[in-house]
Amino acid sequence: MTFTDIFDTDVVGRWAAPGRVNLIGEHTDYNDGFVLPLAIDRQTTVTVGRRSDRLLRVASSFEDGVQEASLDALDPAALAGWSAYVHGIAWALGEGARGVPASDLSGAFGLDVFVESDVPVGAGLSSSAALECSVAVAMNDLWELGLDGPALAKIGQRSENDAVGAPTGIMDQSASLLGRVDSAVFLDCRSLDAEVIDLGFAAAGLELLVIDTHVEHAHATGGYVARRASCERGAEALGVSSLRDLGVDDLPRAAEVLDDETFRRVRHVVTENQRVLDTVRTLRLEGPGAIGSLLDASHVSMRDDFEISVPELDLAVATAQATGAVGARMTGGGFGGAAIALVPTDLREAVSAAVVRAFADAGFTAPTLFVVHAAEGARRTA
Structure with a gap:
C-alpha cells in the first residue's frame, strides 16, 4: 500500500522523524528533571x-481505511485511534502550547498524509513521538509556520497530552526533533535547554542492543497515570513545585513526611535525576565503558521503587548483565516494552542468544533483538 494507492493528490514532499531510546532518565521528564535520550535509526515517514x-485525511501502511477531519472543526475530545496523533498535531498548532503562541491556520490548506514506520509499536521506543514529529515538521514547513525544534516539541507534547490523552512529558518529542548522529540529547525538562553529548560507542567497541519483550503497554491508561499522580502528591506534601526541586539530601525528610509508596516513587525520581547528571559527567570524563553501574542502578530503581518493570524486562536485563553487558536497564514508560543493554560488539551475539534461551526457558514470548545507532532528528527527506 502506498500514497498513490489511496490518494489522488500530488505528493509535495516526505518527512521523517526517528523513534528514540532513552539511555537513562525515566519518568523524570514530567517532573521537570533531566533526561538523556538518543534518536535511533528507526523512523516514521509521512x-x-x-x-x-x-480536509486533513490520514492513511497508513499498517491499517486499512482513511480517517479525516476538517481543519475548521478539530475537537480533541472527538479524536480517537492512531489518527489522533496526526489530527492532534494540527489542533495543537492552532491552539499553541506553553511558551508557544497559537499559529494562525486560517490560510492553511488541507493535506493527505500517508504514514509508514519501522519503529516498533508498544516497545518503549516512542513510535508515537516519531509520528507526531514527522507530522509536525511537515505541517510547519508546508504551512510556513516558522517554529523551531523546541517549539515543535511543545506542540507534540500538548497534542499527546490533550488530544491523545497520554500524560507524557516532553522528552520523546525533544529526542525525535533534536537528535544527532552518535550523540545523545541531554535535556533539562524545566528550562528545555538541550545539549548534544557525544556517546563514543563505536570508538569504544560498544553497541546498544534493544530487547523488545513484546509485552505491550498503553501510556494513556493505568499505571503511568497513577505514577504521575504519586509524583504530584509527593511534591505537594514536600512543599515544592516539582520533584526537580529535591536532591538526594532531601530524601531523609521525605521518608518522614510521606507514606511508603509515595516515598519510593519520589526516591526513584530524585535518584534518577542524579544518575542522569552522573552519566553525562562520566561520558565526558571516562567514556561509555564506565556508565554500566548507572544503567544497572536505574533498572533496580524502576523495578523496586517505581514498580514499572515486568518479569520479561527483569529477565532480559539480568541475562544481559550475566552474559557480559556493560550495563542494562528497561527503557521507556514501563509496564512492558523494551530493555536496552550496552554490550561489547564481540559479545552481542552471545548476549542475544542467551536472552532468547532465557525467554524460551521461562515460557515467555520470544523477544526481538536489534542494535540501534544514534541518528539524526526529524527532517524533510524529499
Missing part, C-alpha cells in the same frame, strides 16, 4: 499531498 480544501 508522504504528504496538498489538497484544495480544508
